[in-house]
Amino acid sequence: MERRLSAALLELEARGLLVRLDQIRPLALHETMVMAAALPVPASLEIERFLHAGRTVLRRQIHAYLAWLDGPGRSARPDEQQHRFVLIRMRFNAVLSQFDTFTEVVTQRSESRTGVWLSGLDVLAADALAITPWIQDRPEVVTYLARGPGAAIRRARTRLPGGDASPVAIIRVPRERMVGHGIASSLVHEVGHQGAALLGLVESLREDVSRQRPLTPERVPAWRSWERWVSEVIADLWSVAALGISSTLGLLAVVSLPRFFVFRPSDDDPHPTPYLRVLLSCAIGAELYPHPQWADMARTWKELYPVADLPPERQDEFALLEAEIPAFALLLAEHRSPALQGRSLRNSFPLGQRRPQRLLKLFHQWRSDLGVLARQPPTLVFAVVGQARAAQLITPEAESELLSAVLRAWALRSSLSTHQTISTTRRLQSRAS
Incomplete structure (x- = not known):
């Protein structure tokens, strides 16, 4: 049976989707950033698995469509061939939108200072x-x-x-x-x-x-x-x-x-x-x-x-x-x-822990000691600094400098802790094998 022009055209379009799909790289290969600016490892793994699963399912759908188009779908009406392709292309665009959603989160991690601050904010959010x-x-x-x-x-x-x-x-x-x-x-x-x-x-x-x-x-x-x-x-x-x-x-x-x-x-x-x-x-x-x-x-x-x-x-x-x-x-x-x-x-x-009198007492005890602040719950640190700001005990300039420093400290500690855990796990697995 002679193949319709519509089937040939749609096959090329579907193969084009596969080419563009294969150009989407894992987020881990997408941006460069210092270690302290990276996403929390559990979050990064969740996102990569999610995006990989979406690409895998879509790739299977495209291959299944191409097989159908070359088999039973060869004699199908052109509008049916088009309908099935459009559904796949809509899914392709959804996968791209999902990728872009997470790319926006990752891209800023490469910005000077901002990336590390964001990593510190991840720690604050987890504590909250x-x-x-x-x-x-x-x-x-x-x-x-x-x-x-x-x-x-x-x-x-x-x-x-x-x-x-x-x-x-x-x-x-x-x-x-x-x-x-x-x-x-x-x-x-x-x-x-x-x-x-x-x-x-x-x-x-x-x-x-x-x-x-x-x-x-x-x-x-x-x-x-x-x-x-x-x-x-x-x-x-x-x-x-x-x-x-x-x-x-x-x-x-x-x-x-x-x-x-x-x-x-x-x-x-x-x-x-x-x-x-x-x-x-x-x-x-x-x-x-x-x-x-x-x-x-x-x-x-x-x-x-x-x-x-x-x-x-x-x-x-x-x-x-x-x-x-x-x-x-x-x-x-x-x-x-x-x-x-x-x-x-x-x-x-x-x-x-967050009554005004206690917050002010902690502010005077800690005296902007970064080593002490970095070991405290992040929400408590911001509560202490905010209470000091309300009492006019810290200037906006000093506040910004202090919080920038503590965000960097949380980001670095989180990154080092995660990588130390991974390294320890690998050593234990190596010994077990």
């Missing part, structure tokens, strides 16, 4: 996810920088282009926040999204808010707003629980915008109105770590953005929402999710 012991089977977390003021996360086990589940969590942090206490606020907020998803906190909190919603008609709208904003609020709580006032200071910097945006109605946005979000962060901090600093911070925020300049109806709206903030903050702190085994959120984080 491990801060509560109730998460089982924690995924690896990797970071990269992007322009813009906001951070974002692609959570582990959520869908990538093509529908495959991401093997790791990928956090995009704003380049303009490197390096200061604010970078931890943004990063740990995003880690909070991952932690909340693993513990099912958004769903259980929404149910709790719905059950506790006041019956008085004038209070109902405020609690409906809290219910809508729960996913972002729990991430803010996670950040405050890990970082103390450093989290609120970082949030304040992010949402310090022109007045229109600070007071703009949230509508369907899961983020609370910025004006209320800062006040709620202060209320959460006061609930977790009682101290006058939270009232001072809330008062300062109100002075920066006075409600009195708004139209009367908007003033009334914010007054109703503000009045409910303390009750909502208490509900958050006392929430007991099934995943927390009956414990409240308040008792699920190491709050005793």
Whole structure:
């Protein structure tokens, strides 16, 4: 049977996909970087296995299509031949998109200083996810920088282009926040999204808010707003629980915008109105770590953005929402999710280590000693430095220099520890054989 031109054309296109697929190299061969800037080895292995599996499956699909085209598909209608090819090409583009997603994470590791900082942020993110012991089977977390003021996360086990589940969590942090206490606020907020998803906190909190919603008609709208904003609020709580006032200071910097945006109605946005979000962060901090600093911070925020300049109806709206903030903050702190085994959120984080007085005491004890700082939990270090910043005990210049140094130290220690573990494992395997 004479072969149709359509089949010949589609065969060439399919073979072209194979050629381009074979040009995709493993990420380990893609970029050069110093050892301290490399991805955590477990994360790197997860990503490489994921991408390799995707390429392998696609290669088999292309070969199967070519075999079909040369056999039973030879007499198929041209539109059927085209339909099958288009599905494969869509999968090919999805594989490329997945590769590009992780390439963006890896490429910056070759940048001078930035790569090592990112490796240090990987360590900070891992510590932020491990801060509560109730998460089982924690995924690896990797970071990269992007322009813009906001951070974002692609959570582990959520869908990538093509529908495959991401093997790791990928956090995009704003380049303009490197390096200061604010970078931890943004990063740990995003880690909070991952932690909340693993513990099912958004769903259980929404149910709790719905059950506790006041019956008085004038209070109902405020609690409906809290219910809508729960996913972002729990991430803010996670950040405050890990970082103390450093989290609120970082949030304040992010949402310090022109007045229109600070007071703009949230509508369907899961983020609370910025004006209320800062006040709620202060209320959460006061609930977790009682101290006058939270009232001072809330008062300062109100002075920066006075409600009195708004139209009367908007003033009334914010007054109703503000009045409910303390009750909502208490509900958050006392929430007991099934995943927390009956414990409240308040008792699920190491709050005793992060009380303001203790943080300042640690700041004076450590005295910017890099050897001491590098051995501490990263979230605790950022909490200490942020508390010192709030107390005006450290300048922005000294803060940036100190945090840059400690990020490098964490990156180097993590890299050396990983390679030492690999070397020890290989020696043991050699002796066993």
